[in-house]
Amino acid sequence: MICPRCASNQGDDIKFCTSCGANLQAVRDAMQAADSAGKFNWNNTWVAEMFMSGQANELRKQEMERRLGITPEVKRYNEIKAGVIVSCVGIAVSIFLFFIMGAIANQTSHDGELLRSIWLAGLIPFMVGVALIINGVIVSKKMVEVMEREQNKAKGLEEGPAPRGLRSPHTNEFIPVNYSVTDSTTRHLENSERKVNR
Numbered sequence: 001m002i003c004p005r006c007a008s009n010q011g012d013d014i015k016f017c018t019s020c021g022a023n024l025q026a027v028r029d030a031m032q033a034a035d036s037a038g039k040f041n042w043n044n045t046w047v048a049e050m051f052m053s054g055q056a057n058e059l060r061k062q063e064m065e066r067r068l069g070i071t072p073e074v075k076r077y078n079e080i081k082a083g084v085i086v087s088c089v090g091i092a093v094s095i096f097l098f099f100i101m102g103a104i105a106n107q108t109s110h111d112g113e114l115l116r117s118i119w120l121a122g123l124i125p126f127m128v129g130v131a132l133i134i135n136g137v138i139v140s141k142k143m144v145e146v147m148e149r150e151q152n153k154a155k156g157l158e159e160g161p162a163p164r165g166l167r168s169p170h171t172n173e174f175i176p177v178n179y180s181v182t183d184s185t186t187r188h189l190e191n192s193e194r195k196v197n198r
Contacts, residue, residue, distance in 0.1 A: 001014075001024060001027075001028070003017040003019065003020060003022050003024065004022065004027055005017065005020050005022040006019045006020040006022070008020070010024060072140075072143065072144040072147045072148075073144055075140070076136050076140040076141060076143075076144055077136070079132055079135060079136035079140055080132070080133055080136035080137060082129075082132055083129045083130065083131070083132030083133035083134075083135075083136055084129065084133060085129070086125050086126075086128050086129030086132060087125075087126050087128075087129025087130055087132075087133065088129070089125050089129070090122050090123065090124065090125035090126025090127070090128070090129055091122065091126055092122075093121070093122035093125060094119050094120070094121075094122025094123060094126065095119075095122070096122070097118050097119040097121060097122055098116075098119035098122075101115045101116055101117075101118045101119060102115075102116055
């Protein structure tokens with residue numbers, strides 16, 4: 001090994017330079033750390049994702065969504081929004097096809113009825129959009145509630161059982177009494193004053 005400070009040739013097993021005293025072991029460690037940091041890691045590539053099991057891939061996807069702040073509620077709203085957009089596109093396609101195919105059917109003498117009914121193809125995206133809206137409003141809402149319950153259970157298990165203790169007292173539970181604690185004491189003092197005066 002060549003010493004980086006004085007450029008003298010040193011043996012590989014020597015910890016300190018015999019000429020200038022530089023720490024050669026620290027230099028070796030730094031060079032090895034740089035080599036290992038520069039190595040390519042296949043686990044961070046899309047190739048690794050291909051070989052992941054379904055469960056591992058799902059866990060990775062959930063972790064990414066958690067980091068991005070995509071909650072189940074946000075996904076539900078996105079699904080409803082997509083349903084509204086697709087339904088509107090379906091209506092627009094139906095209207096467009098109705099007028100275009102009607103105009104083409106008027107120009108041709110045969111198969112006019114077939115051309116006029118092509119506008120029904122726009123109902124396909126409309127129905128898909130309606131299905132997305134229904135799924136977002138009804139089904140996904142139930143799924144969000146189930147996931148929130150599961151998260152609350154998991155949080156409860158992490159925090160441990162609630163500490164046992166006495167409940168706080170309610171003063172309205174006491175039985176009302178017609179005398180005070182000091183009544184007997186006051187009467188006792190009055191009786192003792194009368195005895196002294198006699």
